[in-house]
Amino acid sequence: MKEYDFKKIEKKWQDKWDTEKPFRAVDFDTTRPKYYVLYEFFNISGNLHMGHLKGTVPADALARYKRLAGYNVLFPIGGDAFGLPAENAAIKTGINPKDFVAKGMKTVTEQSKLIGLSFDWDRTICTSDPAYYKWTQWIFLQLLKNDKAYKKEGYVNFCPKCKTVLSNEDSQGGKCDRCGSDVVQKKRWVWFLKMKEYSQKLLDNVDRIEMADNLKEAQRNWIGKSEGIELTFPLVDESGNEFDKVTVFTTCIETVYGVSFVLLAPEHPFVKKYADKIQNLSDAEDYCYKTSLRSEFDRMSDVKSKTGCELKGIYAINPANGAKVPVYLADFVLANYGTGAVMAVACHDQRDFEFADAFGIEKLQVIEGDCAERAVEKKEYLEADSLMINSEEFTGMHVKEAKAAIADKLVGMGAAERVTNFRMQDWPFNRQRYWGEPFPVVFCDNCGTVPLPEDELPLELPYTNDYLPNETGDSPLSKVTEWVECSCPKCGGKAVRETDTMPNWAGSSWYWLRYIDPHNESALADIEKLKYWGSVDCYTGGTEHITRHVLYAFFWQNFLYEIGAVPSRDPFIRKMGSGLILDDQGKKMSKSSTNGVSPLEVLDKYGADATRLHVHFLGGYEDNTPWTYDGIKGITNFIDNVWRLQDMIKGDEVSEKHIYDLNRLIKKMGEDYEDLKLNTAIAACMKFVKGINADGYITREELRQFLIMLNPLAPHITSEMYENVFGGELINDKWPEYDEKYLVEDTVEIPVQVNGKLRDKVKVDRAITADEIRKLIDTEYSSLIPDGKSIVKFIYVPGRIVNIVVK
RNA sequence: GCCGAAGUGGCGGAAUGGCAGACGCAGCAGACUCAAAAUCUGCCGGGAGUGAUCCCGUACGGGUUCAAGUCCCGUCUUCGGCACCA
Numbered sequence: 001m002k003e004y005d006f007k008k009i010e011k012k013w014q015d016k017w018d019t020e021k022p023f024r025a026v027d028f029d030t031t032r033p034k035y036y037v038l039y040e041f042f043n044i045s046g047n048l049h050m051g052h053l054k055g056t057v058p059a060d061a062l063a064r065y066k067r068l069a070g071y072n073v074l075f076p077i078g079g080d081a082f083g084l085p086a087e088n089a090a091i092k093t094g095i096n097p098k099d100f101v102a103k104g105m106k107t108v109t110e111q112s113k114l115i116g117l118s119f120d121w122d123r124t125i126c127t128s129d130p131a132y133y134k135w136t137q138w139i140f141l142q143l144l145k146n147d148k149a150y151k152k153e154g155y156v157n158f159c160p161k162c163k164t165v166l167s168n169e170d171s172q173g174g175k176c177d178r179c180g181s182d183v184v185q186k187k188r189w190v191w192f193l194k195m196k197e198y199s200q201k202l203l204d205n206v207d208r209i210e211m212a213d214n215l216k217e218a219q220r221n222w223i224g225k226s227e228g229i230e231l232t233f234p235l236v237d238e239s240g241n242e243f244d245k246v247t248v249f250t251t252c253i254e255t256v257y258g259v260s261f262v263l264l265a266p267e268h269p270f271v272k273k274y275a276d277k278i279q280n281l282s283d284a285e286d287y288c289y290k291t292s293l294r295s296e297f298d299r300m301s302d303v304k305s306k307t308g309c310e311l312k313g314i315y316a317i318n319p320a321n322g323a324k325v326p327v328y329l330a331d332f333v334l335a336n337y338g339t340g341a342v343m344a345v346a347c348h349d350q351r352d353f354e355f356a357d358a359f360g361i362e363k364l365q366v367i368e369g370d371c372a373e374r375a376v377e378k379k380e381y382l383e384a385d386s387l388m389i390n391s392e393e394f395t396g397m398h399v400k401e402a403k404a405a406i407a408d409k410l411v412g413m414g415a416a417e418r419v420t421n422f423r424m425q426d427w428p429f430n431r432q433r434y435w436g437e438p439f440p441v442v443f444c445d446n447c448g449t450v451p452l453p454e455d456e457l458p459l460e461l462p463y464t465n466d467y468l469p470n471e472t473g474d475s476p477l478s479k480v481t482e483w484v485e486c487s488c489p490k491c492g493g494k495a496v497r498e499t500d501t502m503p504n505w506a507g508s509s510w511y512w513l514r515y516i517d518p519h520n521e522s523a524l525a526d527i528e529k530l531k532y533w534g535s536v537d538c539y540t541g542g543t544e545h546i547t548r549h550v551l552y553a554f555f556w557q558n559f560l561y562e563i564g565a566v567p568s569r570d571p572f573i574r575k576m577g578s579g580l581i582l583d584d585q586g587k588k589m590s591k592s593s594t595n596g597v598s599p600l601e602v603l604d605k606y607g608a609d610a611t612r613l614h615v616h617f618l619g620g621y622e623d624n625t626p627w628t629y630d631g632i633k634g635i636t637n638f639i640d641n642v643w644r645l646q647d648m649i650k651g652d653e654v655s656e657k658h659i660y661d662l663n664r665l666i667k668k669m670g671e672d673y674e675d676l677k678l679n680t681a682i683a684a685c686m687k688f689v690k691g692i693n694a695d696g697y698i699t700r701e702e703l704r705q706f707l708i709m710l711n712p713l714a715p716h717i718t719s720e721m722y723e724n725v726f727g728g729e730l731i732n733d734k735w736p737e738y739d740e741k742y743l744v745e746d747t748v749e750i751p752v753q754v755n756g757k758l759r760d761k762v763k764v765d766r767a768i769t770a771d772e773i774r775k776l777i778d779t780e781y782s783s784l785i786p787d788g789k790s791i792v793k794f795i796y797v798p799g800r801i802v803n804i805v806v807k
Numbered sequence: 808g809c810c811g812a813a814g815u816g817g818c819g820g821a822a823u824g825g826c827a828g829a830c831g832c833a834g835c836a837g838a839c840u841c842a843a844a845a846u847c848u849g850c851c852g853g854g855a856g857u858g859a860u861c862c863c864g865u866a867c868g869g870g871u872u873c874a875a876g877u878c879c880c881g882u883c884u885u886c887g888g889c890a891c892c893a
Contacts, residue, residue: 172889214811218888221810226892250893263893306891332891342893350808351891379809423892547888617831618819624886631819634831637846680821683830690830751826756874758826795873801825805873 004643006607010716014113014608022731023067023118025074028532035071036533037063038512038572040541040549041078044104044126045085048111050581050627051542051588053599053615058578058676059540060117064712065673067118068735074533075118076515078125079105083504084178086128087435090467097435097467101128111600116608116715123518127507128435132514134458135524136506137440139556141451142563144441148194149429151449155267155335156428158186163469164432165190167503168425169548185292191439191500192426195555199223199422201569205554210574212622215546222547224423229253229407230339231416233262233316235270236324237277246270246316246327249338249421252378253410254403255345257391258366260356262316262327263308263342266291267335271311279313284329291331306355307331318343319415320406321392330355338421347371348378366391367399427552429503434467434476436501444488444495453489461501475499508549509556512536512571524565536572540676543577550575576676579624581615597627609714610635616678616713634686639717641689642710646721650697658702661691663742669709670735678713685710700725705736744799752777752784753803759784762802770796777802 017023039059042048063075079101086097086104105126112119125132143149157166159176166176171183206219228251235244246262264270266288271278278284287309308330315324332351333342346356346363353375356363368386369376376386381399388394394402410416430439440452440459452459462483467476477499478484488495510524516533517525550572557571580588583597602611614635619625654662665688672681688706692698698706704726711718711730722730744766750773752760760781764773774794777784785791785806793805 212812214887217811221889224889224892228893248893252893330891332893334892337892344893349893351893354891421892543887620820623813623820625819628819628832631832638831679819680830683821686830749826753825753874756825756872761826793873795825797825797874801874803825803873 004640004717006609006639006716009720010116010608013716013719014116017116017118018113021120021122022729023063023073023075023120024122025076025120026072027529029072032070032072034074034533035063035066036074036512036536036538037066038075038515038536038539039077040539040545041080041125041508041511042108043083043085044079044081044101044108045083046104046107048108048115048599050597050599050615053115053611054581054621054625055541055578056112056115056117057612057616058576058621058678059538060115061678061712062538062540062673062676064118064715064731065670065735067731068708068711068733069670070734074123074515075120076123076125076518077112077117077119077121078123078511078515079108079127080504080508080511081105081126081128082133082436082502082507087433087467090435094465096465098128101126114603114608115599115612118715123515125511125514125518127511130458130460131519131521133437133507135514136437136502136510137457137459138454138524139510139560140437140502140506141440141454141457142565143193143559144451146559146563148197148559149191150194151189151191153187153189154192155185155187156190157183158188159183162433163473165428165430167428167505169427169505169551170503172547190428191430191498193429193555195427195552196422196425198555198558199225199424200420201558202424202551202554205558205570208570209572212577215543215575215577218546219551222424222551224421226251226421226423228419228421229410229416230419231256231319231343231410233319233343235274235327236315236317238279238313240324242317243277244270244274246341247339248341248343249419250343252345252348253407253416254388254394254399255348255366256318256320256343256406256410257394258345258347258364259318259320259323259325259343260346260362260364261325261344261352263330263333263344263352263355264311264327265333265335265340266329266331268329268340270314271329274314277313278311280310284309284311287329306351306358308355308359310359319410319413326361328355328359336425337423346375348375348381350375350377365389424551427555429506430498430500431503432469432473432475433501434461434464436504437461437506438477438501439498441498442486442488442495443498444491444493446493447488447490447495450488450490450495456489459497475501477501505549505552509552510560512539512553513560513566524560527565527567531567535568535570538574538576539572540576540578542580546577577622579619579622582624582626606632606636607716609717610639613638613682613714617682618679620679621676638682638686638689639714641693642714642717643721645689645692645698645703645706646725648692648696648698649700649703649725651699652701653699654701654705655697655699657695658692658699659742660745661688662702662705663738665709666705666736666738667743673712682713685713704733708733708735748799750799751801752781753801754784754786755805756803766799770794770798773802777804 037059039056063073067073081101086100089095089100090097157171159166159181161179161181162176165188166183170177174183176183203223203225206216228249230247230249232245232247234242235246236242271284271288275281308328311327314327316327317324344352346352347365348367365371366389367381368389369381385398385400388397388399388402394406438459438461440457442450444450462480464480466479469476470478484496484499486495486497513525517529520526553571558569560566561569614632665684668684669681707718707722707730719730746766747763748766749761749763751758752762773796789806791804792807795803
């Protein structure tokens with residue numbers, strides 16, 4: 001046999017797959033079980049990078065394995081195209097974003113094929129395609145109709161550089177997700193989606209999905225469920241007249257007798273509402289103004305120094321004991337969490353402790369402990385279950401008991417209510433950018449906000465060559481006047497369109513549904529097809545999307561379920577988070593990094609099969625693996641050894657000699673593909689080939705089964721060899737089945753330990769009983785028992801190990 | 808600060824509580840060769856011993872167990888996420 005010419009052979013198979021399209025998924029095929037494998041679609045920017053190899057290949061291997069195992073597999077791909085790269089290219093080079101995306105889609109398609117990825121190309125979608133975003137707009141209209149979308153003026157994250165509104169998810173760590181600038185708080189008119197309302201449903205999704213615990217924990221933290229009490233403090237003026245109430249949220253109601261002041265967020269409406277009662281109004285307004293200038297990041301990172309401003313002339317009455325306490329503004333109180341107001345207990349909350357120090361406010365201790373230098377906080381006193389002090393009838397109780405008793409009392413009085421709070425916020429959904437889905441709504445002087453009729457969708461993005469927001473920060477679309485000015489669909493009068501566009505997460509919040517029925521013009525997807533394909537069985541992709549995209553996906557899927565558009569609340573049954581490929585500095589290799597090795601270079605040098613094997617032999621799917629060429633020799637050797645198996649064929653059926661190894665390999669490979677453990681799957685194949693080489697022969701049947709098992713990892717070489725030897729197409733063959741009786745030989749080698757230390761091994765019949773093996777050791781292996789010692793205990797774990805305890 | 812994950816040879820990494828270091832790289836020795844490359848064979852955690860073998864060894868200190876890399880408690884380190892969330 002000639003040497004393996006990967007360039008020629010890989011191209012041959014890639015061309016064949018391209019023209020014959022054998023990887024198409026078949027709707028409504030009831031002869032086979034269905035399996036839906038999803039890799040998160042490509043962000044259209046430029047070339048594929050190493051990270052894509054790490055992410056796509058395991059999904060591809062799983063899809064190929066499942067097909068061989070008799071499943072009807074849906075394994076689609078598409079482009080997430082309403083993103084920053086297209087718009088930046090437009091701004092920098094003037095290239096039309098549409099053209100940029102078209103070129104990008106072509107590139108990722110070609111490069112995917114070079115890797116040998118078995119996507120169903122007939123189902124490709126692209127989020128910036130009007131036929132696709134018609135349905136993104138349709139979903140928005142349904143949200144609007146069902147009162148899940150609203151426009152309101154509020155404080156939101158704003159990136160001064162991108163000049164656009166951002167969600168919390170888009171500004172994690174106080175940095176703009178698009179450009180890395182510090183995000184500021186700005187008051188703007190914003191479209192919100194009522195995601196907060198779905199908090200508990202999202203937590204239920206998290207409970208149901210099969211996913212690593214650390215990822216679930218990250219999501220739970222992000223949603224941030226917290227159970228506590230809302231407690232209402234009457235507000236009084238200087239002369240003691242009650243004029244309103246303020247409600248605070250607390251999870252530490254047990255400290256209520258220690259409240260010595262109340263804090264409001266600077267954005268709290270009372271500053272404006274009771275301006276006439278605030279004696280130092282200009283100080284207060286000044287403080288609010290200064291706070292608004294500080295970026296969120298400043299406010300968060302500057303945790304040491306507490307700033308604030310007393311609202312002189314306004315006092316709060318503690319409903320528990322009638323105490324009159326001062327009210328302050330403080331920027332560490334967040335307007336959009338809880339009620340935007342907190343009760344401050346200096347001795348039992350470190351932030352309040354520092355604030356009290358800074359403003360010379362008295363500190364009241366209500367739970368035992370040393371509060372001289374710092375607060376004794378919840379975690380500490382709950383752990384110790386300390387005793388209550390200075391708390392009227394609750395004094396002397398244990399904290400845990402008092403917590404419930406005080407809550408009961410205040411709830412009974414009508415001053416408090418038990419509530420559940422979530423950290424997650426409603427989703428600010430509009431961006432002041434050109435390259436996004438236009439909102440299908442108009443503003444009419446007579447009718448107000450009017451949704452477009454569904455039959456007018458898609459509302460296409462108009463052409464422009466001016467992609468920058470205007471001076472006041474309005475979207476570039478506001479400059480396209482002939483598009484903005486329109487007539488009202490309701491009254492026919494003059495109206496203007498919404499000129500903001502949707503965030504780039506919009507299109508990705510439902511895309512897995514569209515693959516199921518990508519060309520449907522009358523629905524986002526046919527409900528019967530949705531029922532057939534069901535939820536995504538395995539969703540692979542980066543972990544960086546776990547608290548953004550995946551939560552948005554849960555949200556939209558729940559909503560679509562509630563309006564009857566989809567048959568399940570769960571978009572995904574299993575989510576696997578892929579690790580990163582790191583460069584030699586230990587940094588992430590990605591689209592933006594210039595420090596990376598291009599996969600094209602490796603593909604060109606070693607071929608697709610070798611590249612696929614090498615990247616996945618470097619480390620586990622979920623682990624970050626540093627890139628290196630080291631060890632690729634082991635892979636090319638392995639490939640050469642596999643190729644030479646063709647010259648070693650002797651005999652037809654599975655030989656006695658190989659039957660155990662072969663059956664164990666079948667079991668191992670199936671399990672490893674299922675779990676995406678490609679590194680150990682490759683190792684198992686190498687070991688098998690090593691054994692074959694040592695024996696000097698392989699039978700036809702053994703080779704056939706082996707090629708099928710290796711095919712999901714190395715599809716090209718295995719297809720070629722299969723054709724050479726068996727004269728047909730491997731992908732039409734079936735995954736081999738293993739026989740339980742060939743997993744363990746009849747004669748096994750059992751390690752013998754004495755006091756837990758390995759001393760010898762005995763070859764015995766697998767079915768041997770504990771008595772028999774003990775007899776054997778008593779007679780033939782008695783030298784293992786040290787002189788002068790006797791056996792006090794004899795343990796035999798059938799088929800595994802013997803441990804003799806001597807004394 | 809809080810939450811999570813992890814720490815195993817020179818390196819990448821394997822091990823349902825049951826033979827630690829699978830598989831591979833690098834290294835060393837040998838074969839082939841005029842020579843080199845390629846390939847093949849053997850060795851390859853540390854220590855003692857001619858040797859069979861023995862002792863130590865999975866970040867560190869304890870514990871549970873007949874048996875611990877794996878489970879429990881404490882400490883340290885690294886990475887990731889969140890971060891004034893009341």
